[in-house]
Amino acid sequence: MPEPTLQLVTSDNVEAACAIRLLPHQDAHVESVAVSLALAYTLPTKAWPRLVHDRSALVAVVMAFHRVDWPGDPSGVTRSGLWRLNVDAQHQHQGYGRFAVLAVCADLLERGERTCFVTYDAGEDGPENFYLKLGFRPTGEFSGRQVVAGLKL
Known part of the structure; x- marks a missing residue:
């Protein structure tokens, strides 16, 4: 069975990404993909949005952040980590969320971060x-x- 892959968001796939839907009770816990992508557009050096594909199916959208000032922290400390994770309702509980989180962690580790x-x-x-x-x-x-929450890398 092939591994999922990450792809960049492009003009060719942005509408499919925005069509990702969560289970109804999850909508209150995470913003829509459209809101996440709009935010990423306004913070291009800080936000890291990617699409998770398995074979030809788009199954999730993940967005990380890198070196963002932490809200409410006057010390000026910046942090990096997972910002949003939207796994399509029909593809949940199949390991795609785990794959996306591990991909974010690997990227942050490559950037020299020690905690996600x-x-x-x-x-x-x-x-x-x-x-x-x-x-x-x-x-x-x-x-x-x-x-x-934090995860040591």
């Missing part, structure tokens, strides 16, 4: 268990109402 950060909604319907299973650990910080 993520924020998420805690609770039953949120992605907390997914991130904990991958080894992320809460830092004790919050970004708004979201938990901040």
Whole structure:
């Protein structure tokens, strides 16, 4: 079975990317792909959006951030990590989310980072268990109402 691959977002595939849909209860926990891509467009040196394909099927969109000032941190510390992960509802629980997170971690490691950060909604319907299973650990910080977690690379 072939491995999933990452592809750049282009004018040829952006509409397909925006068609990615989550399960209904997940919509409250992550922005749409369209919002993520619009944000990436405004921060081209900080945002890292990629499409996850398996064979010819687009299965997910992942976006990382690199060296972003952390909200609410007056020290000027910058962090890098996973910003958004949207795995299409019909392709969830097949390893694509894990693949996307590991790809982000590999990219950050190549850029000299030693920790990958993520924020998420805690609770039953949120992605907390997914991130904990991958080894992320809460830092004790919050970004708004979201938990901040880190994974040592």
